[in-house]
Amino acid sequence: MKIIDLKSGAEIAVPRSSLACAIGNFDGVHTGHRRLIEAAVDYCRDHSDTRCAVFTFESNTSGAPFIVSHEEKLKIFAECGAEIAVTVPFDEVRDMSCEVFVSEVLIGKLNVACAFCGFNFRFGKMGAGNGETLAALMKSHGRSTVILPPVNLGGEPVSSTRIRAALAEGDMALANSLLGRNFGFVSEVLHGKALGATLGFPTANQRIAHGAAAPRHGVYASLCIIDGKKYPAVSNIGVRPSTDSHGEVNCETNIIGFSGDLYGREIAVYPLAFIRPERRFSSAAELTAEVMGNRTQAEEILKKMGISF
The missing domain is CATH 2.40.30.30 (Riboflavin kinase-like)
Structure with missing residues (x-):
């Protein structure tokens, strides 16, 4: 798997092929995250001119204890079928407007043809944008977006917050079910x-x-x-x-x-x-x-x- 580092000052070669890109923090890379990446992988099977990428951050954006390290996260991306991992320090995009993030990063630097995000995705300064915002901005550039519904377990969405809570209780069976693998x-x-x-x-x-x-x-x-x-x-x-x-x-x-x-x-x-x-x-x-x-x-x-x- 190729890694593209968007850190300031790093030399970036815009991918020749367009990307189907799953976007998120991916803390834990749990079953919901995997479904998102798998959707991007499936898209690439139907669009041979695209490559599957995952866009994530070098640190946990929530400030909560991280479930997997950044290095382990990248390994799991590769196991899920991603061909490219795009990483960036969160501080470098924290104050970007939604419009700038889409036009300059997703399209200008990465040539994203189709973006994939979760139902609760937020981006832009102060979390101003959501999945619908992303879809509208991508559409204005002739690109597409897929917003995935939640993956539920026990009647509730799978989330990193639920995993951390299960770990804090010592409930390894629940934590592992939410992760889709053993912690x-x-x-x-x-x-x-x-x-x-x-x-x-x-x-x-x-x-x-x-x-x-x-x-x-x-x-x-x-x-x-x-x-x-x-x-x-x-x-x-x-x-x-x-x-x-x-x-x-x-x-x-x-x-x-x-x-x-x-x-x-x-x-x-x-x-x-x-x-x-x-x-x-x-x-x-x-x-x-x-x-x-x-x-x-x-x-x-x-x-x-x-x-x-």
Whole structure:
């Protein structure tokens, strides 16, 4: 997938082919977002002279905790079939009028033939424009627009706000249904205090990025993937109240059935079911007994979910 960076000062080559372009923030790239991108992909199948693009921002425009990183967002775009990702710092278009955004950016820089947006799309200075505004402006330039209706789950539209709320409740089943995939952490394993190894249950430690959305703090039955192989696991997400109080949010995962050095390697951890809240233990023996019990619980939960290893 080609990436076009519209950052000020960057050299832009106007695409030779016209674009079918899905536009939005795409935080989480949830099932509604995927439907939007898929509509642009379908358009390109019927219009062989167009290429599928996704226009998004380098930062979360809402200021809320981000569900996926910008880099992960781009990877998912490619998986959805996008040929081009167009990125821009939000600050550089925040104060543009709707007319300027359409004429100078979508048409002047990107040669967009058909724009795709969601039912609740807003753009322009102070969010002055919506999907109908976009359609009218595109039509004035001889271009077209598709406004997609909401994708509903449980009688309500799928949204990034609902996903963040589900994560905050530790409701991973709902969060994953809204996303259309498992929420998780794909990152490098960092050195910790090695307390788990000392007590007989080594953990893989991942730092949760500042500003990222995280599930409710506590212990989870998790799925861990290392070099393509799946392992059952139990993860603690939070600030480690029994061992330190620095306040950094981490994901510490005890991987069942794995032994080896993971430091510096990238692994994927998907917390699938909440077991208990995070809490402080009065002794190492009490902590060890609790972790061993949580391991058993995690294996039972994953088995009931039909996950085989």
